[in-house]
Amino acid sequence: MTPSRLFIGLRILASTVVSLLIILAMADLWSFLAPGVVRIVTWLQFLPSLVRALTAFGLLAAGFILVLALTLLFGRIYCSFLCPLGAFMDWVIAIRRRIxxxxxKYAKPGILRYFILAGIAVSLLFGSMHLINILDPYSIFARSAQALVRPLAIGLNNLIAQAAELAGYYGVVPYPFSLPPLPVLGAIMAWLALVVWMAAARGRLYCNTLCPVGAFLGLASRFSVFKISMDEEKCIQCGACSKRCKASCMDVENKTVDASRCVMCLDCLSLCPVDAVEFANPSAIRKVETDPARRSLLLIGAFLLTGLPSRSAAETGHGYPGAIIEESLAASSNEPLGPPLPIERTASLVPPGGMGRDHFTSACTGCHLCVAACPSHVIRPEVVAHQGKGLLAPALSYEKGFCNYNCNACTMVCPSGAILAKGLEDKKRVQLGRAQFIKQNCVVATKGTECVACAEHCPTGAVKIVREQGGPGLPKVDEDVCVGCGACEFACPAKPYKAIYVKASLIHGQALPPKKGESVQNLVGEDFPF
Structure with missing residues (x-):
């Protein structure tokens, strides 16, 4: 096997393994994949790693440094070896070639990619992740897998469960079927269709027009030690390499290769009939010229390094006093009952480890890995969330479940630092919000029906049933102990509006531990709270 064939084989193997591991992480209903494997794969994804470096410094942020170092040595190998969306586009190109x-053919370079990169750098200065959420290649691939592959895995699992049940075997557990909200699914499908069309028509056009990772690594690859180049003496200008170049960066007429657009697929190495295409260090023959990309790279780097989102003094504080919550709508027991009061949420609930709205939205790339990891299915993506600060970002919804008190799965998978790792005991004290009681919605007050569902299912004992002067027992919330898990809200049978619900904390607080003598409920595995 020639070295070029070996390199191409390694590229195909590496990109396929990375892509399949991300797909499996999104569709792993059976916990086959160890969390450490997922972290290694996502550690090498450039933009999530870079964002983590800007928001939560640590070893997990070093992945982008490794990718940048490899780029300065060998060019944009990330784009063909490690980028899952790049691998997906290669699959689309291969299918198109079969058809x-x-x-x-060679195309002149455009400047749209640099405008997008500059726009992202400026938006980071203002703490906005909207452009990254839309354009990050890893996040596009990951959320597409979560939206499309995961439902297929659930359907297959449930078919196997039904077949096994008919055969008298009950070891395969059915899984509740779920899809992203239709607006989110529509947005994901529309953007994926655009990527597929660009790949089928123009190869890696997305990588060199819209992708911010491609633009940044393209600037860096201009200074790489080893590059694809053409030997002017050997080249016979047959065009075999240019016709195969999915990046449209090989100019046969001038016998040059645009290193900023070359995605290092290495296909051209095995196609040249006279071995004129080389992967070598061209420094010995490099012409002395002024490179305008050098100033651009330094400028973009300065923007990114200064793009650290600011954190308010309140956000860095800990404990209950620093939590900012919405105004309570709880009715006084002395007030006459009015009509049922609809719940109007003015803030979305941020997953535990997200610290609060501003931190979470300043780092979330919308990859939806936390959505796939949540066993309670309460982390749901929204097209626009968190008061317009999050685009395709997840938020907690307690319509079909609650945040399991004994679970910290979402805190262990986030690659961008939007959700920081939390040990289980620390997670149990994170105050996502506080439960609020609305008397005129409660079946006890409106129908005289005895109900203790909210108190029975509160894992911290924050909700208690209190009887005043021989009247019916009504819920009372100890906000110091409440963690905002939503167990009470999910359990509440009141219709059409819940009588108890969680109002989000804009900055997560720290709840007090349950008081001595209070029993902590174990809600693992309960399908129905009442």
Whole structure:
């Protein structure tokens, strides 16, 4: 096997393994994949790692440094070896070639990618992640897998469960079927369709027009030690390499290769009939010229390094006093009952480890890995969330479940630092919000029905049933102990509006531990709270 064939084989193997591991992480209903494996794969994803460096410094933020170092040595190998969306586009190109004779040709470089990169750098200065959420290649691939592959895995699992049950075997547990909200699914499908169309028509066009990772690594690759180049003496200008170049960066007429757009697929090395295409260090023959990309790279780097989102003094504080919550709508027991009061949420609930709205939205890339990891299915993506600060970002919803008190799965998988790792005991004290009681919605007050569902299912004993002067027992919330898990809200049978619900804390507080003598409920595995 020639070295070029070996390199191409390694590229295909590496990109396929990375892509399949991310798909498996999104569709792993059976916990086959160890969390450490997922962290290694996502550690090498450039933009999540970079964002983590800007928001939560640590070893997990070093992945982008490794990718940048490899780029300065070998060019944009991330784009063909480690980027899952790049691998997906290669699959689309391969399928298109099976259908028809797909050929490419050299195209002059455009400047749209640099405008997008500059826009992202400026938006980071203002703490906005909208452009990254839309354009990050890892996040596009990951949330597409979560939206499309995971439902297929659930359907397959449930078919196997039904077949096994008919055969008298009950070891396969059915899984509740779920899809992202239709607006989110529509947005994901529309953007994925655009990527597929660009790949089928123009190869790696997305990588060199819209992708911010491609633009940044393209600037860095201009200074890489080893590059793809053409030997001017050997080249016979047959065009074999250019027709195969999915990045459209090989100029046969001038016998040059645009290193900033070359995605290092290495296909051209095995196609040249006279071995004129080389992967070597061109420094010996490099012409002395002024490179305008050098100033651009330094400028973009300065923007990114200064793009650390600011954190308010309140956010860095700990404990209950620093939590900012919404105004309570709880009715006084002395007030006459009015009509049922609808719940109007003015803030979305942030997953534990997210610290609060501003931290979470300043780091979330919208990859939806936390959505896939949540066993309670309460982390749900929204098109626009967190008062417009999050685009395709997840938030907690207690319509179909609650945040399990004995679970910290979402805190262990986030690659961008939007959700920081929390040990289980620390997670149990994170105050996502506080439960609020609305008397005129409660079945006890409106129908005289005895009900203790909210108190029975509170894991910290924050909700208690209190009887005043021989009247019916009504819930009373100890806000110091409440963690905002939503067990009470999910359990509440009141219709059409819940009588108890969780109002989000804009900055997560720290709840007090349950008081001595209070029993802590274990809610693991309960399908129905009442």
């Amino acid at each position: 028809s004779n797909l050929k490419f």
